[in-house]
Amino acid sequence: MNPAQIPQTKQNSQQTAPAHKPAYEKSRQRIDVNKRRIINGADADVIQLHPMKHTFAWDAYNAANANHWLPTEISMQQDVEQWRSTAVLSEDERKAFKTVLGFFTTADSIAANNIVLAFYRHITSPECRMYLLRQGYEEAIHTHSYQYIVESLGLDGGEIFNMYREVDAIYNKDEFILSFNNGIFDKDFRTGTFEADQKFLENMIVFSLILEGIFFYSSFAVMFGFQRQNKLTGSAEQIQYIMRDESMHLNFGIDMINTIKVEQPELWTPQFVEHVKDLVTKAAKLEYTFAAEVFPRGIFGMNAEAFKQYIEYIADRRLGRIGIAPIFGSTNPFPWMSEAVDLSKEKNFFETRVTEYKTGGTLDW
Numbered sequence: 001m002n003p004a005q006i007p008q009t010k011q012n013s014q015q016t017a018p019a020h021k022p023a024y025e026k027s028r029q030r031i032d033v034n035k036r037r038i039i040n041g042a043d044a045d046v047i048q049l050h051p052m053k054h055t056f057a058w059d060a061y062n063a064a065n066a067n068h069w070l071p072t073e074i075s076m077q078q079d080v081e082q083w084r085s086t087a088v089l090s091e092d093e094r095k096a097f098k099t100v101l102g103f104f105t106t107a108d109s110i111a112a113n114n115i116v117l118a119f120y121r122h123i124t125s126p127e128c129r130m131y132l133l134r135q136g137y138e139e140a141i142h143t144h145s146y147q148y149i150v151e152s153l154g155l156d157g158g159e160i161f162n163m164y165r166e167v168d169a170i171y172n173k174d175e176f177i178l179s180f181n182n183g184i185f186d187k188d189f190r191t192g193t194f195e196a197d198q199k200f201l202e203n204m205i206v207f208s209l210i211l212e213g214i215f216f217y218s219s220f221a222v223m224f225g226f227q228r229q230n231k232l233t234g235s236a237e238q239i240q241y242i243m244r245d246e247s248m249h250l251n252f253g254i255d256m257i258n259t260i261k262v263e264q265p266e267l268w269t270p271q272f273v274e275h276v277k278d279l280v281t282k283a284a285k286l287e288y289t290f291a292a293e294v295f296p297r298g299i300f301g302m303n304a305e306a307f308k309q310y311i312e313y314i315a316d317r318r319l320g321r322i323g324i325a326p327i328f329g330s331t332n333p334f335p336w337m338s339e340a341v342d343l344s345k346e347k348n349f350f351e352t353r354v355t356e357y358k359t360g361g362t363l364d365w
Contacts, residue, residue: 041124057127071145076152076234100219102163112139169290208253218291225300
């Protein structure tokens with residue numbers, strides 16, 4: 001099956017909901033909360049938060065604001081000293097660090113483009129749009145963070161930011177994700193039919209569940225490996241904040257997917273479920289192939305087989321969050337990763353830094 005192709009059903013010609021009204025169409029009727037939807041909702045062109053239906057989005061927006069951070073808050077002095085030293089980091093560790101950074105630079109850019117060019121345009125829930133505005137800003141902060149690391153360590157920015165063109169294992173993951181943009185980014189694409197709505201739901205699953213929920217995680221494990229060795233701790237701390245943000249992005253995407261399942265249950269066909277399982281299987285293979293190719297001798301005691309097991313474990317968890325049974329049955333070989341980021345903790349699991357930031361950021365008029 002072509003990964004970009006959604007299985008067709010006899011329902012494909014059905015109309016699920018009318019497209020939302022043109023911007024600012026005059027009406028004296030107040031908003032009916034029952035007409036609010038993630039997609040295909042009424043009166044979505046102005047962010048009118050009341051009456052509010054999708055409160056999970058408002059909660060996520062407020063949590064993200066409370067967890068605000070900037071990379072320049074974090075000292076890179078120890079990282080600079082360790083990077084310049086010939087005795088602290090092995091060549092394998094240097095290569096792993098740069099490759100992980102190279103993947104991150106492209107992945108956050110792809111995520112930002114999808115928010116701006118696809119999600120925001122077609123999602124009709126005002127409170128979801130509010131969080132998407134915050135999420136887009138966070139992707140910019142992440143890119144700022146990578147640039148801050150590059151500049152601090154004196155790395156070759158051209159090498160890091162072009163790895164998606166030059167490292168096959170990174171290119172293959174990016175190509176997989178971008179293959180699902182066909183149609184969604186088209187200026188003439190509209191939700192409102194069975195085919196279009198299912199295509200949009202597929203895009204949401206690929207970006208939220210796979211890109212942010214699977215493709216980041218072997219790289220996160222490597223960065224926390226550095227931290228556990230007391231190496232490049234300033235860079236690792238920034239990645240901790242990025243992973244906290246990405247965990248919230250993942251949770252928000254899952255909430256939207258599950259809400260669409262309730263609002264438009266006709267989209268969640270048995271064929272579509274099998275399609276999702278097929279996509280996650282392909283994604284997991286791409287991710288542990290990336291780990292095996294980039295870290296062929298392993299790193300910090302994590303070898304290729306352990307990476308494979310960990311990614312399968314993560315993939316099963318993602319499927320479970322949208323009501324699909326596990327397909328791998330693998331256990332977690334990196335229990336310390338669960339300690340680093342338990343996805344049930346959607347906010348404030350780096351409480352001290354956030355508290356310090358909010359205290360330091362208090363305005364004195």
